Amino acid sequence: MDDRKILNPWGEDLIEDYKRLIKKFGISDFKEIKPYYPNPNHLIRRDIVFGHRGFKLVLNSIIKKQKFNVLSGIKPSGPFHLGTLTTAWEIVDFQKQGGNTFYCIADVEAYEDNGIPIKDSFETAVDNVADILALGLDYKKAYIYRQSSEYRVKDLAIEFSRGVTLNMLKAIYGLREFGLYISAMIQVGDILLPQLEDFGGPAPTVIPVGVDQDPHIRLTRDIAKKFKKYNFVPPAATYHKLMRGLDGSDKMSKRNPMSYFTLNEDPQSIRKKIMNAFTGGRNSAAEQRELGGQPHRCNIYDLYKFHFILDDNELKKIYQECINGDILCGECKKIAIDKILNFIEKHNKKKEKFIDIAREILK
Amino acid sequence: MDDRKILNPWGEDLIEDYKRLIKKFGISDFKEIKPYYPNPNHLIRRDIVFGHRGFKLVLNSIIKKQKFNVLSGIKPSGPFHLGTLTTAWEIVDFQKQGGNTFYCIADVEAYEDNGIPIKDSFETAVDNVADILALGLDYKKAYIYRQSSEYRVKDLAIEFSRGVTLNMLKAIYGLREFGLYISAMIQVGDILLPQLEDFGGPAPTVIPVGVDQDPHIRLTRDIAKKFKKYNFVPPAATYHKLMRGLDGSDKMSKRNPMSYFTLNEDPQSIRKKIMNAFTGGRNSAAEQRELGGQPHRCNIYDLYKFHFILDDNELKKIYQECINGDILCGECKKIAIDKILNFIEKHNKKKEKFIDIAREILK
Numbered sequence: 001m002d003d004r005k006i007l008n009p010w011g012e013d014l015i016e017d018y019k020r021l022i023k024k025f026g027i028s029d030f031k032e033i034k035p036y037y038p039n040p041n042h043l044i045r046r047d048i049v050f051g052h053r054g055f056k057l058v059l060n061s062i063i064k065k066q067k068f069n070v071l072s073g074i075k076p077s078g079p080f081h082l083g084t085l086t087t088a089w090e091i092v093d094f095q096k097q098g099g100n101t102f103y104c105i106a107d108v109e110a111y112e113d114n115g116i117p118i119k120d121s122f123e124t125a126v127d128n129v130a131d132i133l134a135l136g137l138d139y140k141k142a143y144i145y146r147q148s149s150e151y152r153v154k155d156l157a158i159e160f161s162r163g164v165t166l167n168m169l170k171a172i173y174g175l176r177e178f179g180l181y182i183s184a185m186i187q188v189g190d191i192l193l194p195q196l197e198d199f200g201g202p203a204p205t206v207i208p209v210g211v212d213q214d215p216h217i218r219l220t221r222d223i224a225k226k227f228k229k230y231n232f233v234p235p236a237a238t239y240h241k242l243m244r245g246l247d248g249s250d251k252m253s254k255r256n257p258m259s260y261f262t263l264n265e266d267p268q269s270i271r272k273k274i275m276n277a278f279t280g281g282r283n284s285a286a287e288q289r290e291l292g293g294q295p296h297r298c299n300i301y302d303l304y305k306f307h308f309i310l311d312d313n314e315l316k317k318i319y320q321e322c323i324n325g326d327i328l329c330g331e332c333k334k335i336a337i338d339k340i341l342n343f344i345e346k347h348n349k350k351k352e353k354f355i356d357i358a359r360e361i362l363k
Numbered sequence: 364m365d366d367r368k369i370l371n372p373w374g375e376d377l378i379e380d381y382k383r384l385i386k387k388f389g390i391s392d393f394k395e396i397k398p399y400y401p402n403p404n405h406l407i408r409r410d411i412v413f414g415h416r417g418f419k420l421v422l423n424s425i426i427k428k429q430k431f432n433v434l435s436g437i438k439p440s441g442p443f444h445l446g447t448l449t450t451a452w453e454i455v456d457f458q459k460q461g462g463n464t465f466y467c468i469a470d471v472e473a474y475e476d477n478g479i480p481i482k483d484s485f486e487t488a489v490d491n492v493a494d495i496l497a498l499g500l501d502y503k504k505a506y507i508y509r510q511s512s513e514y515r516v517k518d519l520a521i522e523f524s525r526g527v528t529l530n531m532l533k534a535i536y537g538l539r540e541f542g543l544y545i546s547a548m549i550q551v552g553d554i555l556l557p558q559l560e561d562f563g564g565p566a567p568t569v570i571p572v573g574v575d576q577d578p579h580i581r582l583t584r585d586i587a588k589k590f591k592k593y594n595f596v597p598p599a600a601t602y603h604k605l606m607r608g609l610d611g612s613d614k615m616s617k618r619n620p621m622s623y624f625t626l627n628e629d630p631q632s633i634r635k636k637i638m639n640a641f642t643g644g645r646n647s648a649a650e651q652r653e654l655g656g657q658p659h660r661c662n663i664y665d666l667y668k669f670h671f672i673l674d675d676n677e678l679k680k681i682y683q684e685c686i687n688g689d690i691l692c693g694e695c696k697k698i699a700i701d702k703i704l705n706f707i708e709k710h711n712k713k714k715e716k717f718i719d720i721a722r723e724i725l726k
Binding site for chain 2: 108111112151162164165166169177179182
């Protein structure tokens with residue numbers, strides 16, 4: 001398989017071998033710096049965050065309590081789902097670690113990539129922002145903006161256009177359409193926005209992303225170095241693993257609704273998807289009691305690990321029960337359903353209070 | 364020669380055979396509508412305006428005194444020169460004919476095409492605007508703007524990016540760099556700006572341009588038809604011939620300073636360029652007295668025809684004297700120098716008064 005295709009932020013291809021990605025694209029191994037990370041969150045502790053680029057500078061700022069920025073965002077093309085939830089944990093945590101926080105509603109991207117007119121994505125954006133606030137982002141200490149109304153981002157995109165060639169874009173993204181290249185340039189604008197003088201000038205900045213977003217990071221680091229007048233610190237990234245499809249497919253995908261669920265989904269639908277989920281179970285109950293389950297192959301276990309069991313001891317306990325064959329998949333799925341529906345119920349209660357605030361922020 | 368290369372708005376190639384252009388690119392012959400044009404200016408009367416696209420709608424508005432727009436602009440990469448002067452006559456005249464007038468300072472283009480940072484082109488833009496005002500544009504009835512501060516133009520450019528493919532851009536412009544394609548999209552934004560609701564909505568619009576700008580017009584008309592929600596009237600264009608280089612080169616070019624002069628130039632320098640200009644003279648005075656001169660080959664005659672003799676009778680008189688051999692090139696050049704330096708002196712006096720106004724407009 002063409003490696004360039006693997007790292008595809010527009011999401012058609014499979015992410016499989018993280019070690020190979022580290023080697024092939026020069027992504028740094030997160031394990032080397034993990035011991036120095038103060039109060040690592042569950043994603044770091046569990047090696048879901050597996051790689052980085054240039055993160056040492058940011059880590060240094062965290063340790064020394066010096067200034068750094070964190071930027072993340074969401075494409076308002078649908079409700080918060082299990083994938084966006086991973087990034088959400090990260091930005092909320094980086095904010096707690098002291099990062100100046102930027103949250104971008106990528107509505108220009110939703111238009112260029114998915115053809116959703118800016119006006120139509122507004123209500124989705126309101127919903128998405130209410131989600132991230134309910135998940136713990138402190139909006140009073142964050143700059144939350146829509147790409148379509150942030151002229152500095154568009155101006156940067158236009159300015160940086162002179163610094164890239166079609167060959168560069170083709171090498172990084174493959175042969176894409178013009179609108180998608182524009183969309184990429186807009187993302188570069190987003191990623192460098194926090195370092196403009198308006199926001200206090202150059203500073204270490206981290207972008208927590210799924211590894212499929214690495215092309216944007218590489219392009220942005222290239223451009224940051226090229227436009228010397230800004231004195232940008234080349235932005236850093238942390239890379240997390242991507243969840244597999246619940247139904248046993250390689251990847252969660254909108255084209256395949258059984259592969260994932262959203263935070264807005266009807267509980268009955270979520271229940272059904274979890275009951276149907278592909279696990280690491282054996283051929284028979286007897287076999288499983290004898291050999292134990294296989295959590296490393298199990299999508300239910302991934303749900304716990306990524307999102308729904310934040311306590312390591314609790315996670316270890318269930319892991320142990322699984323590999324010992326003490327708990328079978330049906331029972332485990334019921335536990336998962338309880339935990340998840342409970343999480344979503346609580347989340348939605350918190351979220352309600354943030355809808356009006358979110359609309360106000362995005363106006 | 365590749366025809367696509369001929370119509371090159373970024374200006375490296377030769378424009379020679381206008382009839383062929385009309386045929387090849389489906390440009391309409393202006394002669395067919397010329398008889399219906401009320402009070403045609405000298406450029407129309409002299410067939411310097413030789414072609415058009417979709418101009419009948421605009422002509423109809425002129426005749427019936429109905430609403431229409433005219434948009435033109437300048438790239439602030441240097442002083443007003445003989446080429447920009449042609450377009451200037453046209454926009455001033457369309458404004459007199461009743462057109463809602465838009466004048467664009469293409470500073471994003473000056474950046475993308477020529478690498479001139481927006482800040483650095485500001486003073487040039489002030490100077491350019493003072494020129495067009497001194498030439499008769501009524502700024503009180505015109506919308507004069509810089510691309511870099513007109514967010515609607517950039518927003519349109521980004522929106523329209525989804526309507527074009529790299530193949531379309533390649534077919535229209537040839538294989539260019541990414542920044543130049545961005546620049547083209549920005550021009551499309553400019554050309555459609557007058558038809559936004561903010562400016563009164565869809566209306567016939569004419570862009571008077573040199574024929575080398577036809578690619579932008581074709582691209583814009585394509586896009587206007589594609590984005591139906593705006594109900595754009597596909598913008599019309601009038602096409603004027605381009606002046607040859609004074610020194611006998613095919614084309615005026617910045618790379619060849621002897622081929623043209625600017626309105627800011629030192630009179631001694633202009634005098635020298637005219638004295639050195641390539642004319643339609645014969646090998647000897649005797650031969651010229653016998654055979655007469657060849658005004659259709661003469662750059663001095665072109666200076667009269669395009670810019671410096673607006674009265675047709677006066678132009679005919681000098682034409683007659685030339686082909687009769689009654690006037691030789693040396694004498695004619697002296698007349699030209701007097702006329703041109705006199706024009707520039709008067710122009711600069713008028714222009715002085717407009718510098719502060721221009722700066723105010725562009726702030």
